[in-house]
Amino acid sequence: MGRRIPVLDIARGAAILGTLGTNIWIFASLGNFDFLIGSEIEYYISWESFAEVLFLFFMNGKFLGLLTILFGMGLEIKRRSYINNGQQRMWPWLYIWGMLLLLADGFLHYLFVFEYDVLMSYAVTGIIVAFLIGCKPKVIKGVAITLGIIHILGVLLFSALVEVLFRIDEARAEFGLMMQEMSAVYLHGTYWDQVLYRLGDFWGMRSEAIAIIPMNILLFLFGVYIIRSGLLNRSSKESRLRRKKYLKWGLVAGVPLNALMFLPLFSMGVLVRYAFAPVMALGYLMLFYYLHEKRPGLFLFNRLSEVGRTALSCYMLQNIVASILFYGWGFGLGGTLNAMEIIGVWALICIVIMLFAHVWLRKFTAGPFELIWKGLTKLPVTLRENRKTA
Template sequence: MTALQHAPTSSRIAAIDVVRGLAILGTLGTNIWIFTDPDGPAGLLTVVETGTITANVEAAIRFLANGKFLALLTLLFGIGLELQYRSALRRRGRWPGWYLWRAALLFGEGLMHYVLIFEFDVLMSYAVTSMLVAYLIGRSERVIRGWTVATVSLHVAFLSVVTFGLLTGHASMNGTHSDRYASGSYLEQVLARLTGWGAFRAEAIFIIPMSVALFLIGARLYRAGVFAPEGQRLRNRLMLFGFGVGVPLNLVTAYAGPDWFMVDRYLLPPTIALGLLGLIPAVLGAMRGAPGFVRRGLTAVGRTALSCYVFQNLVATILCYGWGFGLAVRFDWARPWWVIAAWAAICATFLTLSTWWLRHFERGPLEAAWNWAYRLPQRKKTPESIDGRSPRDISRC
């Protein structure tokens, strides 16, 4: 219990909301290259040939976003699980108890998101991971350390095997051209997700070991005080590791060709995400004065993260795919400039809308629906009997 005493104890930490908001918009910075590619999901595997100004710009921007914010979001999910665990301890509630129902609801939402909107949904993977980590979060430091080392080792071993196959020609990362996203109907895309389950869900499965490790690391960093005023030394170490080690190595793999795709996307970005987890709270702590539009907007996006994650992907599909406005084909000649503009416009829209929404409602629309579904099987219980927490405590976690 000693480790728990060093972390912040407030039920809502503003810096966490800001970091979460940045991570949500950052994931769009990765996914936008999929939505704006006429080949759709195959664009994830597209290798940018450098040499021209536009190609160099696209390669640099892809490097900045690729995998980093997904890893940051994963760390934050681990921190969120730690907050749930702390809340149960404070109120002497059962653990994991109803948390497993929360994870099941997240899986269901991820399933709908996958089928109806986006091939590379991450919510289903997070739901499975959270069910596993829920049984580990309260164990001893030795057990948590052992599981972290084991899952990192498994993840690195898998990436090493695949990378070796790519380097030796025994594996390929080439995407398959399809007109389904450029000119196909919405129902055709839904059917493709249902019939192509194995291919589209492969990423969600093989990142589970990495996600388990990042969940546990995020929880441990929170306990160590990464968001606490006295945690600057820890934040400095994270920045030194993430930016001093991760960035140089990731720059090499980013321009090393398609054979290093797995390392470039799934191995080095988590180290940079640790640097971001140290940098952002440090910057926020140094700020003075009232928050401006961007900071208020990021806080609002962080508080409505589920809604923003799903709806920003929905907006991107409507704008880019053939059944919508078809901008992916129409503006393919203007890459990467129009892609950058599309990302910035969607981000500005959600910064504005989420801020406005929270002025009128306590939760985001999907968060409200989720809260209703979470409480539905417990409707005969008193508010205080739900995991030992009141509704207000639940909304803050």
């Protein structure tokens, strides 16, 4: 399992660009995330509103869920790599060291670039799951069921609370004022004003990253299960049939469930993003596998694979580019573009990111941040070997 699995690079690249497909609306709205909650607006009365919600139907939460599953798959692949290379003693400690580095990287990215960064949440989840996957299958299953119940109950409670509160004029007005305050900082404040704003409201802005940890653990474990069950085994007829079943369930069940976001209810945005989107994410993963089997040399797949191989660098770079374009200290496009123009900017950034990944990989084996992170991750081993040599 040490070799790369091409379809995982493709799916990872799509997931990176797909997360921007959600985040681009936050950048364009200068930090306002009310579109993630849902709305009473009847989207069919306005072409602009319909274009926005249709785009978010394919993007919102789906690629974040896909990225989370892929992280879990990567964790299991890395564990097997340690075992195959005779480095059992280093697992999970070296991996946890890498996650602590990712936690630090995520904090810096949150503070200096983007307040809805997901790396910190993944780092904490990775540490928990690294210990958990060493337990007996019954224990893992019990933990997964318990966390699943907690997560679903939490989502239902939060969605009901949102539905009730947002029907109270005073609560909606207070939320609107909070969003206006944030937008004012992001439009009129300096870069350092934004940094101080994020630092001053750290726990408030990190609330989603903390709240989704149970869901992250579940999706990490599902990713581990995919690898352990041999679901991606090309030569196995049983695996091929199971992939088709997951593809059907992911899309046949996922599409109508996620289509509930078209209903004029505040609670639907919450339910779709945190409960139904991962189902469709599974369909996306199986769809990428199916299409890659049919057309492995497709130009788009090659470009997505390059983004997947430089995922961390591309994730950070696309947020930096979006910050420069939309925030007041940059080009100040925030709050000035309509839905189609925002989608166009997203497409333009995606092209820039794919071009960067393609050019970079012509000279290097991994992205710039990946190379730094890999070097720092191996630092304890290097220091230990140096001590032994001395």
